[in-house]
Amino acid sequence: MISAPFPQGSNAERSRMTNRQAVLGHIKSQGAMGRAQLARALGLSTQAISNIIAELTAEGLLVETGTQVSGRGLPAVQYGVNPKGGYALGVEVRPAAVFTALLDLSGEPVITRRRALDDPTPSAVLGIVGTMRDAMLAKTGVDPGLLMGAGVVMPGPFGQTGLAGHSADLPGWQTVAPEVLFETALGLPIELSNDANAAAMAERIGGVARAVHSYAYLYFGTGLGLGLVSAGQLVTGAFGNAGEIGHIPVTTKTGPAPLESCLSRVSVQAHLAASGRHAPDVAALDALHRAGDAALRDWIAEAAAALGQALHIIENLFDPQTVILGGAMPAALLDDLIAATTPPAGSVSARDDNPLPRLMRGASGRMTATIGAASLILNRAYSPRAAAL
Amino acid sequence: MISAPFPQGSNAERSRMTNRQAVLGHIKSQGAMGRAQLARALGLSTQAISNIIAELTAEGLLVETGTQVSGRGLPAVQYGVNPKGGYALGVEVRPAAVFTALLDLSGEPVITRRRALDDPTPSAVLGIVGTMRDAMLAKTGVDPGLLMGAGVVMPGPFGQTGLAGHSADLPGWQTVAPEVLFETALGLPIELSNDANAAAMAERIGGVARAVHSYAYLYFGTGLGLGLVSAGQLVTGAFGNAGEIGHIPVTTKTGPAPLESCLSRVSVQAHLAASGRHAPDVAALDALHRAGDAALRDWIAEAAAALGQALHIIENLFDPQTVILGGAMPAALLDDLIAATTPPAGSVSARDDNPLPRLMRGASGRMTATIGAASLILNRAYSPRAAAL
DNA sequence: TTGATAGCTCAAGTGGTTTGAGTTAATATC
DNA sequence: GATATTAACTCAAACCACTTGAGCTATCAA
Incomplete structure (x- = not known):
């Protein structure tokens, strides 16, 4: 996962490989479409697309999904990704x-x-x-x-x-x-x-970021992690350890503290324990949240303040299309956390020409990382x- | 400068284009070399490299720089970038x-x-x-x-x-x-x-980052800017405004403040003005610095504390090979600032297998951005x- | 009914790389 | 000192994948 220092050269076979991937990727993110439309999008001839589609359908990666009539001309035969x-x-x-x-x-x-x-x-x-x-x-x-x-x-x-x-x-x-x-x-x-x-x-492959090419993902695991996607690719850093956001300091009511100490599963559990509650897993947290627990509401308010500060840093450093929240937390809790967070005003993301919200909820639950x-x-x-x- | 959402397909002519760039880029960052070595590095045949080198020399972009004997075999004819x-x-x-x-x-x-x-x-x-x-x-x-x-x-x-x-x-x-x-x-x-x-x-083209593919650059301009380079390419964000680091908060002796208020030309000038000094430009600052001005030493100490915090954020979010300081500041002042900064211990960059220092000085002076x-x-x-x- | 338009296929052409045989100049070995 | 080995490089032919241009088909518009 360490970024390659030097690019490789290209030849006919590697071109075919990248073109196959471009065809699949375009159909994946934009939905089923015909040869001509693909050719225009990728800057290739329809004949080239025909050859590639023939290959991909023969391998079972693409399937015909019907025809699309749009104005004059021969209806386009649509191809979509074959899940199987x-x-x-x-x-x-x-x-x-x-x-x-x-x-x-x-x-x-x-x-x-x-x-x-x-x-x-x-x-x-x-x-x-x-x-x-x-x-x-x-x-x-x-x-x-x-x-x-x-x-x-x-x-x-x-x-x-x-x-x-x-x-x-x-x-x-x-x-x-x-x-x-x-x-x-x-x-x-x-x-x-x-x-x-x-x-x-x-999120990019099967979630809310299918059509988003540049975003940040805040992951609630043991601590708090950050995933960065730029131009559809993970930014992993020179040594593969980019996104260690948990230890950066935020200001809290009691002074500076690591972000992770306000915004993580451990911090929820610590906060609840201080009020005599106990929520060892996602299901227990969800139950507590549905019951409208006061200590949990408390935590959300404090976590939202920390999230606002993290958002400020992430947005101003990366200028992503959106920031997605997910991981081992109940979906409804994440929704409340997002609702409770005021996106910072002094940010490059405080624009009104972005169709996406500044904070979104992605996949949540135990299996997210798997x-x-x-x-x-x-x-x-x-x-x-x-x-x- | 907004990253393209979708990649383009490849064909023979585009392959030649990318291979030309790969050859030039490899020679640029690694120094003059022969056909066979290039072929191995880029995964192409020596014949392909020969054709490309013939084209590039005909266009004047490459020049023969001599031959290199290394063990047995025919000495390799070296080619380097022709500055003219x-x-x-x-x-x-x-x-x-x-x-x-x-x-x-x-x-x-x-x-x-x-x-x-x-x-x-x-x-x-x-x-x-x-x-x-x-x-x-x-x-x-x-x-x-x-x-x-x-x-x-x-x-x-x-x-x-x-x-x-x-x-x-x-x-x-x-x-x-x-x-x-x-x-x-x-x-x-x-x-x-x-x-x-x-x-x-x-820095990547003509400076200290010629052989570095992933780094961050802190730029002293009017305020403070951040340039991010990952795998040799600028990370500009979805809307082209990534790197707005100046407004993120750091803790100072007097509480939280924007990074820019401790670490920028404006902040130096404000700090000096408070002590009755005046240094409107790089030359004046340089003179003051050479004179060992106490107020300036003061500023360096405070700025170093802020820089340490910024470094913490940058390193943990990006995991770069190094962080480079440059811009409209005297070189000696930047050197002192780097010397005064203690790189944070709780960072993914606190490793001892990285040959590069965690902080380096890049080009400085008025013309850096130009x-x-x-x-x-x-x-x-x-x-x-x-x-x- | 006729014409225009757009998607697509077929066959030939083209650009660039790979392959394999041969040449050259250096070191290593006898 | 002669010969073998090695590595870089060149030439020509083969090859791969894309492009081009002609032709076919299905739809809408006049």
Whole structure:
């Protein structure tokens, strides 16, 4: 996931590859369309598009979805993405559990699984993941040959950094390259990422950002993560650890504090515990929220203040089309948090010619990052640049 | 400068274009080399490289720089960028003056000019810029046909945003697209950008970031700007206004304040004025600094504290290879500021496997942004992706 | 009914890269 | 000192994918 320092050259075969991806990606984000329209959008001849579509339909990635009459002329034969044309495996490894998901080509989860983890060492995890994959394939009857790859989310940051505690979460993984381990164990192409980046890509592939090319994603995981997407691609930084927003300071009623201390699952739980409440998981939080709990309302108000400050920084530094909130939180709670947040006025995003809201809610719940992991693989089929790196 | 939402398809001619740029860019950042080495680096055949080099030398963009013996085998004929093979015009429009620069293909300024501006309306500015270009070409004897384009830096942010005051700096420019005006007036391809992004690109083309592909650039202009470069390309945001770092809050001895109020030319001047000093320009500041002025030392200490906080945010959000400081400040002052700054410990950049320092000084002085403007044009010759957008 | 228009296919042409054989100049080995 | 090995490079032919131009078809407009 480290950005390639130097670009590769291009030849006829690589051109075909990028054109295939451009066709698929355009249809994915814009919906089914005909050859001529694709040709205009991509700056290619209709004949070239015809050849590519013939190839993609033969492989089952595209399907005819009918014809579209628009004024004079021959009606255009429409082609759309065939959801059953390919699948991606998503794997999320946490200290105490492994989550897996199988996504179809359209980005829809076909099946998801959770397995408790007693032994988080590489060999045990790889064995469990292999078993879970086989079980999911068997249960759904998906042809293993249609698996395009596996996205893997693990606790970051990766490599050595100044942020302590994280990489120690999974014992035995420090000395090895997880990508290589998973690739040999699963026999599939691997994308390795942190939870926030994966969740951000989930929105682009199967969520609210399907037609958005530049956005930021605030992910509620253990802490708070930021995923940045620019021109449809993740901005991962030089060493793959971009988006560590949790430790940046915000001002609170009691002085400066790390953003994560006001805006994260841990902070909700701490706040509730101070009032004698207990909400260990998403479902419990949701129940408390539906009951209109006062302490939770309190937390939302304080979190909204912190979110406003984070929004200020994110917007002024990136100028995204929108900022999406998601992760392991109840959807309704995120909606309330967004409603309670006043977007900062002194921001480049305080414009009125942007059709998108400045804050949106994306996918939420336990599986967000797992689905995102699989989305990283799907993104390679849809984006010429992702494959080039 | 707004990122293209959809990629274009590729064909044989576009492949040649990207391969030409890849060859030039690789030689630019890595130094002169032979055909075989280029072929390996770019994943092309030596024959393809031979054809491209033949074309580029015929056009004067590359020149033979000798042969390199390395072990057995035929010595490799080295090719390097020919500085005289092309030129780029840089234009910086400020409320009271216009700056121009002529850069050769290697990124070196050949000549720079400054002209006071009485009337900052479009027609007056365009006339002056045309005259300045002609004068620079005449003075240096550069063939006008070798001009590859003009980069233009103007006060931003562009379009409507929530940041007041900026776009009003130049009367008469609000209703028109500056790119179109400059293109018709100069008859050249135009790149329009803000000062920070331009300065950031200057470091990549002719400065300390020639071999760095992912970095942030803090620009001291009127306020404080941030230029972000990821995988060799500017991250401009969805609406072109990314990098507005000046308004994000930092904590100071007297409470929260905008970064710009501690870390900018205006803040130096305000601080000095409070002690009865006066340093209206870079030269005066430099003199004061060399004299060891106590008030200036004071400012440096406070600015360093603010810079440390900004660094924390930038590093954790982007994970760049390095952060470069530059702009309209004396070089020695920037060096002292860097020396006085303690890089934050709780940052993903606090790693010890990065050969680059976390803070570096880039080009400084009045012409930084102007030279950067021209660099935006040169970058298009060196970077396959820049031209694709 | 006729003409205009737009989507699409077929076949030939074209641009640029790859492939494979051959040449040259350097080091390594006998 | 002669020969083998190695690596860079060139030439010509093959190849891949896209473009071009002619022709077909289905729809709307006159």
